[in-house]
Amino acid sequence: MPTPTISSLGLTNALQTTLRTSQLQLRDAELEVATGRHADVGLELSYLVDKTLNFRQTRSTLSVMQVNNESLMSRLEATQSAITQVSDNAQRFLGSLLSAMQADDQRATIVMAAESEMGALTSLLSTSFDGAYLFSGVATQSPAMDDYLADPPGTSRTAVQTAFVTEFGFPATDPSVATITGAQMQTFLDGAFDTLFQDPSWATNFSSASDDLLKNRISPNEVIETSASANEQAFRSLTQAYAAVIDLGAKNLSGEAFQVLADKVIELTTNGNSGVAAIGGRLGLAEQRVSSAQDRLSIQTNVIEESIVELEGVDAYEAATRMNNLLTQIEVSYATTARIQGLTILNYL
Amino acid sequence: MSSLTTVLNIATSSLSTTSTDSSVVARNIARAGDTNASAKVMGRYTTFDGGVRPAGINRLADAALFESAIGASTSSSASQARLDALNQLYATVSDPELELSPSGKLAALNSALQDYASAPQNPATGQAVVTAASEMVMTLNSATDVTRQVRWGADQGIADAVDSLNRLLGDFDETNEAIMRGMVLGRDVTDLLDQRDTQLRAISELIDIRTIERDNGDMVIFAGDSLTLYESGPRDVTFTLSTPLADGAIGNDVSIDGIPVSTSGLGNGVGGQIGALLSIRDETSITYQRQLDEIARGLIEVFAETDQSAVPTLPDQVGLFIYSGGPAVPPSGTVVDGLAGQISVNPAADPSQGGSIALLRDGGFSGASYIENTAANEGFSDRLLSYAEALSADRSFDSSADIESTVSVLAYASASAAWLAEERTVASVAAESAEIQRDRTNEAWHNAVGVNIDKEMTTLLDLERSYQASSRLISTVDAMFNALLQATG
Numbered sequence: 144m145p146t147p148t149i150s151s152l153g154l155t156n157a158l159q160t161t162l163r164t165s166q167l168q169l170r171d172a173e174l175e176v177a178t179g180r181h182a183d184v185g186l187e188l189s190y191l192v193d194k195t196l197n198f199r200q201t202r203s204t205l206s207v208m209q210v211n212n213e214s215l216m217s218r219l220e221a222t223q224s225a226i227t228q229v230s231d232n233a234q235r236f237l238g239s240l241l242s243a244m245q246a247d248d249q250r251a252t253i254v255m256a257a258e259s260e261m262g263a264l265t266s267l268l269s270t271s272f273d274g275a276y277l278f279s280g281v282a283t284q285s286p287a288m289d290d291y292l293a294d295p296p297g298t299s300r301t302a303v304q305t306a307f308v309t310e311f312g313f314p315a316t317d318p319s320v321a322t323i324t325g326a327q328m329q330t331f332l333d334g335a336f337d338t339l340f341q342d343p344s345w346a347t348n349f350s351s352a353s354d355d356l357l358k359n360r361i362s363p364n365e366v367i368e369t370s371a372s373a374n375e376q377a378f379r380s381l382t383q384a385y386a387a388v389i390d391l392g393a394k395n396l397s398g399e400a401f402q403v404l405a406d407k408v409i410e411l412t413t414n415g416n417s418g419v420a421a422i423g424g425r426l427g428l429a430e431q432r433v434s435s436a437q438d439r440l441s442i443q444t445n446v447i448e449e450s451i452v453e454l455e456g457v458d459a460y461e462a463a464t465r466m467n468n469l470l471t472q473i474e475v476s477y478a479t480t481a482r483i484q485g486l487t488i489l490n491y492l
Numbered sequence: 493m494s495s496l497t498t499v500l501n502i503a504t505s506s507l508s509t510t511s512t513d514s515s516v517v518a519r520n521i522a523r524a525g526d527t528n529a530s531a532k533v534m535g536r537y538t539t540f541d542g543g544v545r546p547a548g549i550n551r552l553a554d555a556a557l558f559e560s561a562i563g564a565s566t567s568s569s570a571s572q573a574r575l576d577a578l579n580q581l582y583a584t585v586s587d588p589e590l591e592l593s594p595s596g597k598l599a600a601l602n603s604a605l606q607d608y609a610s611a612p613q614n615p616a617t618g619q620a621v622v623t624a625a626s627e628m629v630m631t632l633n634s635a636t637d638v639t640r641q642v643r644w645g646a647d648q649g650i651a652d653a654v655d656s657l658n659r660l661l662g663d664f665d666e667t668n669e670a671i672m673r674g675m676v677l678g679r680d681v682t683d684l685l686d687q688r689d690t691q692l693r694a695i696s697e698l699i700d701i702r703t704i705e706r707d708n709g710d711m712v713i714f715a716g717d718s719l720t721l722y723e724s725g726p727r728d729v730t731f732t733l734s735t736p737l738a739d740g741a742i743g744n745d746v747s748i749d750g751i752p753v754s755t756s757g758l759g760n761g762v763g764g765q766i767g768a769l770l771s772i773r774d775e776t777s778i779t780y781q782r783q784l785d786e787i788a789r790g791l792i793e794v795f796a797e798t799d800q801s802a803v804p805t806l807p808d809q810v811g812l813f814i815y816s817g818g819p820a821v822p823p824s825g826t827v828v829d830g831l832a833g834q835i836s837v838n839p840a841a842d843p844s845q846g847g848s849i850a851l852l853r854d855g856g857f858s859g860a861s862y863i864e865n866t867a868a869n870e871g872f873s874d875r876l877l878s879y880a881e882a883l884s885a886d887r888s889f890d891s892s893a894d895i896e897s898t899v900s901v902l903a904y905a906s907a908s909a910a911w912l913a914e915e916r917t918v919a920s921v922a923a924e925s926a927e928i929q930r931d932r933t934n935e936a937w938h939n940a941v942g943v944n945i946d947k948e949m950t951t952l953l954d955l956e957r958s959y960q961a962s963s964r965l966i967s968t969v970d971a972m973f974n975a976l977l978q979a980t981g
Contacts (some may be wrong), residue, residue: 150942151524153935160931164806184587189917193910195588198857200599200902203591207603275613275871283613283871357871359610366877414903455588492953 157213157481162476165469175457183337184455195454201363202447208362209440212433215359215369218272219430222370225267226423232267233381235407240388250394257388261291264381273313280353280372287352287373291386302348303390306335320392325399328429332387332407340383349382350374362436365463369429377418384411393452496969498541505543509536510959512546515652517952520943524944527934528690530567530941531948532682541734551682552941558689558767559703560694561933566764568930569697573649573768574776578916579643580621583781585909594635594787595905598630602883602902608853625812625837632788636833639781640739646773647734647743652733653777654746657698661726664691664713668722673708676975681709695721699764713768716762719748734773739781740829744775782893783908784832788821790889790901792835794820796881797855797862814838819858825897827890852876 171182181187188195188437239256267280275283291298296304310331315318319402338344350373357370387408388391388394396404516534523529544864585593608617638976657965661821669678674681688711695701695713700713701721713722719725727749734743745752746766753762754770762770792813799806810818815834822828839845841852853876856863865872884900895907 149939149944151945152527152942157935158926180589184589185582185585185913186917186920188913190910190914192585192588192913193906196593196595196906196909197903198604199591200595200906201587203599203603204606207606211607215610273611273614279871281869281871281873282867284869331946353868353869353871355872358873358877360606360877360880370871372892382783488949492949 148285155480158476158480158483162473162480164444165473165476169466169469169473170225172462172469175462176466178185179457179459180455181457182483188454191454195451198447198451198454202451204363205440205444205447208360209437209444211359212361212437212440214273215358215361216430216437218277218435219426220273220371221270221272222277223423223426223430225270225417226426229264229267229378229381230416230423231314232260232263232418233384233412233419236385237412237416240405240408240412244402247398250401253395254351254388257385258292261382261385261389263292264288264385268378275357276352278352278371278373278378280374281355281357282351282368283357285351287350288382289349289351291382291389298348298389299386302339302344303336303386306339306390307331310335315390315392317392318395320395320400321397323392323396323400325403328391328396328403331391332403336387336391336393338384340379345374345379347414349379351404361433362440365432365436367432369426369433371422371426375418375422377415377422378416380411380418384408384415496972500969501541502543503962503969505539505545506574506958506962507966509544509546510955510962512592514952514955514959516549517948517955520946520948524943524945524948527938527945528693529686530689531943548678548836549680549682551685553685554937554940557933557937557940561930562692562703564697564702564926564930566700568976569765570768570925571919571926572662573765574772575916575919577646577769577772577776578912578919580645581777582912584631584638585912588909589864592631592808593905593909594628594631594784595902595909597624598787598791598883598902598905599634600624602880605876605880605883609873609880612853612873612876613870615843619843620851621852622837622842622849627844628791629813629835629837632784632832633833635784635832636739636781639777639784639835640737643743643773643781644735645770646777647737647831647889649769650746650766650773651731653698653730653764653769656693656767657729658726660691660695660698660731661713661722664688664695664722665726667691668709668711675709676825685709685905690825696764698764699766715748715753719751719753721748733923734913737773738829739828739833740778742778746770770935779892779894780908780912781829781832782890783825783895783904783911785827785829785866786889786893786895787901787905788813788832788835789828789909790887790904792831793821793824793887794901795852795879797858799861800855800864800866801861806858806861809862810838811855811857812838812841812852825890826890827892855903949959 174182184195185192187466188294238258239249240253243253267286270277271286276286277283278287279285289297291297291299293300307315311320311323311327352373354374356368356372358366360366384407387404393401393404394435401441513534513536516532520895530551530553532549532551533778534549536544537547539545585595588596591597601621601624604617604621608614608621611617632754649746663823666682671681671684671688692701692703692713699721703711704714706712708795710724712720712721715721719727721729729746729748730750731746732744737743745754746762752776753766792810792815795810795812796808797811798804798808804950808821810821813835815822815828815829815831815836817834822831838847838851840847840855840857841849843849850868851857851871854863854865854868855875863877884902886898886900889895889897889904893908895904895911
């Protein structure tokens with residue numbers, strides 16, 4: 144076997160390559176200790192970059208949903224509180240109506256009550272939130288209801304008054320309303336008056352709301368309806384009840400006719416009120432779904448955060464240890480190089 | 493019969509040989525720091541009268557180690573060139589945390605869309621969608637620019653490499669000629685041989701080579717193992733710049749002696765810098781460009797509009813994203829080369845260009861028949877929700893782009909980044925190991941043939957002794973002659 148040879152240059156340069164590699168590794172280790180992530184995530188993860196990018200996509204979608212759900216919750220609460228008030232008002236009105244039926248001198252009071260409830264209903268159904276009218280369905284650009292009490296009267300009140308004149312030949316303010324019989328009143332209430340609150344008259348005269356409700360994606364797989372429309376039967380019934388008391392001459396009606404009117408109004412208000420409660424229930428369910436979606440979203444976000452850290456992160460302890468080892472190694476390399484440089488035969492000749 | 497004169501002759505020959513040898517030692521020591529230099533050794537022979545003469549100067553050589561050092565430098569420069577190009581391309585993906593990649597921008601667009609869908613009446617959320625869409629488009633456009641630059645850079649790099657290859661072959665020719673002449677005349681050609689080795693190393697960085705040595709030190713170089721690169725004279729290596737290099741189009745080939753290297757059976761075996769640059773220009777960056785183009789096409793498709801009439805008759809048309817081939821939607825599943833460079837946001841959706849973002853919510857970029865929200869209701873979110881769904885819905889992509897062909901646009905964008913990341917990691921590992929191998933083989937070669945100063949110094953001590961002894965011989969013989977002359981005088 145020939146004696147292995149070594150060139151002087153080979154001897155002095157032996158550590159050069161190792162030293163360069165160590166220094167590169169030291170730079171990476173420094174970065175990793177400082178950031179807690181791989182120095183070059185793409186290089187480290189290779190095709191797994193796919194995973195971390197997908198996680199990040201999902202996380203960004205989820206976090207947007209969480210933020211949106213927060214504001215959706217506030218909107219639902221606003222809707223819910225308007226609905227509760229509508230329902231409370233209807234309940235109160237029903238109470239005053241029942242007491243008014245006991246005494247004739249209470250009729251003026253009940254008309255006033257109806258007017259105030261009508262005003263409240265119109266304004267509640269025109270509640271707006273973040274630039275959107277809550278009860279207008281998808282037609283959020285305009286308030287849901289025509290203002291019934293506007294002066295001069297708007298389309299809704301005019302329609303009611305015209306229908307009355309068409310049916311009886313005189314306006315409701317005329318003293319002749321006392322001549323209307325119970326049967327005549329019944330026919331009007333179940334006929335022409337009822338038609339007013341159905342489409343197409345309802346959409347033309349009373350409401351500019353859309354039947355299509357607002358939809359929201361509350362979690363990756365759930366799109367739910369999150370509003371109520373003024374066009375729903377419950378709100379029509381309440382409007383109809385208040386309008387009946389305001390504009391059908393309640394003050395001057397005969398006892399028989401007033402009884403017919405009052406029965407109809409009680410029926411409408413009761414139906415309307417239970418309808419409103421059903422809407423409230425529906426929205427409450429939506430609130431529940433949003434809140435449980437929020438819980439799931441935050442769990443999912445946490446899981447994704449952890450997965451991202453798991454993929455991109457480094458063990459800080461391991462990185463620190465590695466950095467120390469590299470430092471030691473580089474120091475040894477320096478020391479060795481210096482000694483090798485000093486090792487020359489010239490010193491001994 | 494030997495005489496004192498013979499002794500004198502022998503001593504004189506020793507003196508002259510020793511000084512020649514010392515000059516060799518001096519040359520060696522002088523070039524101890526030269527990584528390309530081999531150690532020179534002087535041979536000596538004994539003359540008929542017992543004297544000594546220098547027998548020519550040789551160098552230490554190890555052909556096998558030199559061969560593998562050349563091979564290692566070929567693969568190291570090839571993988572380094574590839575890694576450089578991939579690093580440039582990877583800038584379009586960057587650190588996932590920064591969300592600068594097409595995938596990250598797509599996620600931002602998706603989020604903005606979700607936001608708009610939850611508040612469709614709010615123009616500010618709509619504006620955010622336009623902003624996210626513009627950023628998406630800018631990212632695709634600039635990624636296309638980067639890819640084009642890499643392709644053009646590779647093309648220019650090939651041209652430069654071919655230039656230096658021709659120049660190196662010219663230099664090689666001169667050295668080779670000088671070696672042959674020197675060998676015939678019996679001169680010392682060792683330094684020329686070193687020089688030729690250095691030139692071979694430089695050539696091997698550009699292209700994969702094999703060498704054969706013939707009579708009188710003549711050398712033949714083959715590219716790969718089939719094309720002659722040098723034989724009694726350099727062969728012509730030709731290349732014309734491919735600019736303008738169209739997106740998706742393969743560029744000009746490098747020819748040796750009129751034979752194109754890519755079709756000559758060498759294929760990617762061209763090796764070296766030239767081979768790596770050819771593969772970057774014609775394969776890797778074309779594939780990546782196709783992926784970007786497919787992301788762009790996917791986006792156009794996701795936001796395309798369909799005829800909303802009761803009986804639809806009109807074809808689908810582009811919506812939020814447009815391209816120069818619009819308003820028709822590009823055919824599904826077929827790549828349109830360079831689309832990522834052309835895609836832009838429809839000015840009709842951009843309020844800053846006099847457009848209205850409500851078109852995105854309601855439909856109707858291409859006319860009234862395409863309007864879905866005919867009542868212009870501000871709370872209408874169906875269309876926005878369906879766009880967001882379409883972004884995550886599977887669709888078909890061109891299979892020539894090396895990625896699974898039925899995925900969502902979002903997943904496709906991530907898969908594209910992953911494809912590039914993997915190519916880069918593989919190239920980086922290859923470059924690292926090729927570099928280590930190159931360093932190691934060089935080290936081994938240098939250890940085998942390089943100068944060891946300790947050895948030279950001890951040789952010098954020997955020579956000194958030998959010189960002293962020979963000088964003493966001469967003076968002794970001189971004294972003897974003196975004694976003889978005095979005795980006889």
